[in-house]
Amino acid sequence: MSSFHDERTFERTAIALSELLDGHPVATFVIDSDHVITHWNKACEHLLGWATHEMVGTRQHWQAFYTKPRALLADLIVDNIDPATDRNFRDKYKASSLIDGAYEEEDFFPNIGAAGHWLQFTAAPLRGRDGQLVGAIQSLRDVTERRVAENALRRAHDNLEHTVRQRTAQLAEDIRQRQSAEEELRRRNIELTELNEQLSRTQQQLVQSDKLASIGQLAAGVAHEINNPIGYIFSNFGTLQSYLDSLFSMLDAYQQAEVAIVDPAVAARLRALREQVELEFLRTDIPTLMQESKEGIVRVRHIVQDLKDFSRVDSQQEWVWADLRQGIDSTLNIVANEIKYKADVVREYADIPDIECLPLQINQVAMNLLVNAAHAIGNSRGRIEVRTGCDGDDVWFSISDDGSGIAPENLGRIFDPFFTTKEVGKGTGLGLSLSYGIVQKHHGRIEVESALGKGTTFRVTLPRVRPPNEQKETPL
Ligand SMILES: Nc1ncnc2c1ncn2[C@@H]1O[C@H](COP(=O)(O)OP(=O)(O)OP(=O)(O)O)[C@@H](O)[C@H]1O
Ligand SMILES: [Mg+2]
Structure with missing residues (x-):
């Protein structure tokens, strides 16, 4: 009597559930503990294209989704299988935050509709009054629009x-x-x-x-x-x-x-x-x-x-090839008297090629520079350094002293004729301007670097080969 009553109750409940689900807009189906479909509501029919009468009483719910038989979330729940252990669900499912023992899953189903659909499943266990598992309910929502968006x-x-x-x-x-x-x-x-x-x-x-x-x-x-x-x-x-x-x-x-x-x-x-x-x-x-x-x-x-x-109106020198070092050495001999009591002379000659020049005039330049260097050195013994070197096609010699140096305001005037800072009778102020003219005639340049109280370096740079237009003596 009581079991009859129970069956009646279950039937009534089932019918009531059927009506409830049919009226419900969310596609939903239910399976019992044998995986047999007990409910397949109208929304399901509509969404999946499988009629209720085709599905209820079968275990074919998979075919609404897949081309081959396989378990759905509801099946896992009925069999009490943890989706985490199933390779079909492992990476897609998550436990529902609302319903105890329920799972959710979202996936794309290419066979549903013309272009496939994104479906979101929620599957939950169904239990009898005594708490025993009697089936599972799975609802699905079409989330294609959301996914597309x-x-x-x-x-x-x-x-x-x-x-x-x-x-x-x-x-x-x-x-x-x-x-x-x-x-x-x-x-x-x-x-x-x-x-x-x-x-x-x-x-x-x-x-x-x-x-x-x-x-x-x-x-x-x-x-x-x-x-x-x-x-x-x-x-x-x-x-x-x-x-x-x-x-x-x-x-x-x-x-x-x-x-x-x-x-x-x-x-x-x-x-x-x-x-x-x-x-x-x-x-x-x-x-x-x-x-x-x-x-x-x-x-x-x-x-x-x-x-x-x-x-230089009457200079009648010849242009010849000469070694600057020889010229400087003989000039040093000539001015030795002027220098030897005042400074040590240090020669640092680099190898240089002969140059085409007027050697006596170049010697005169060297002499002017050497005498100036000696004059610049005060009472304590000084040092005069003579160097030679090459710079591309040019050859140079330099004469440095550690004497008085040149005041910056005088630097621009030292090449001026008759500019001298020496006492009357000691300098005419022609030495450097003469030298300047000679160097210019050789198409070279004469440069000076000086620091007051520290010393001065004059550097004369000459082209190795006589300038082509320097063919005849031309007075300045
Ligand atoms: N090595 C040097 N150190 C310090 N001052 C220098 C040096 N060389 C030249 N001068 C300055 O340049 C001035 C002009 O030099 P320049 O050789 O033309 O004439 P000078 O030596 O005074 O007279 P001159 O050479 O005709 O006997 C010098 O009076 C001196 O002031
Ligand atoms: Mg001089």
Whole structure:
């Protein structure tokens, strides 16, 4: 009686459940503990395309989803199998957070509908009044739209990321290009600054050579004008001296003859006249005056010669191949006296090829620089270093001293003719301007580096081969 009652109750419950599920919009089916479908609601029919009467009473629920028989979540629940141990579910299922013992799963089913569907399953155990497992209920929701939207979103997101990556790369490239452009600009700027400095150096040299040119012309003119009169003054002077010598010996003869004069009046007049002209004084003073004048004339001749050298109107040297080191060494010998009490000379010669030059003039440059170096050294013993070297097609020599150095305000003037800081009689101020002209004639350059109180280095750089347009002597 009681079992009959139970069956009736179950049947009533089953019918009620059937009605409930049919009216329910969520696709749902139920299986009993033998995996037999007991319910397959209208929404299920609609969603999966399998009719209730085809399914209920069978174990074919798999075929609504798959092409081959396999367990669904509801089957696992009925068999009490943990989905974690089943390779079909391991990576897809999760335990439901709402219903105890229920699982959820989401998957794509390509065979459902025309283009397949994304379904979300929830399967839960069904228990009898005594808690015993009597089946399982599985509901499914079509989440295709959500997944499609999600996919679209993901794609959009991916696109966005791609675009961002692309833009970032583009930006990085832009930055790199800008940096390299800036680098290029900086390099150009440095080049430009160097060029500018070179230009201003060249300009200074031009100004210098311009000054030299006009001073040279002036010097050549003055030298020419003075040279002739000095020439005949000098030769007349020699004649004058021999005339005076004759006159004095004539006077001596007259003086000796004085005693023979019988007329006392004549003798007295001669004596008075002799005293009046201070003949004895004249006799000693005239040779002194003559000597001094001669020295003066010799000095004037020297100055004229220097001026001529400076303008090089009469230099008749030959261009020859020569070793700079030999020239410097012989010059060092000549100025040895000037240097040996003041400084030690250190030679550091690098191997250099012969150069085509006017060796005597180059020696003159070396001499001016060496004498200047010696002059710059004060009371304590100094050191003069002479170096040679090559620089591409150029050959150079340098002379360094550890002397007084050159005041910055004077640096721009040392090559000016007649610029000197030396006391009167010690320097004419022509040494460096002369040297400058000589170096320029060789198409070389002369550079100076100096630190006040520390010392000075002059460096003369000359091209190895004579410049092609330097074919004939040209005064400055
Ligand atoms: N090595 C040096 N150290 C310090 N000052 C120097 C040096 N060389 C040249 N000078 C300065 O440059 C000036 C000009 O030199 P420059 O050789 O043209 O003339 P100078 O030596 O004064 O006279 P000169 O050479 O005609 O006898 C010098 O008076 C000196 O002030
Ligand atoms: Mg000098």
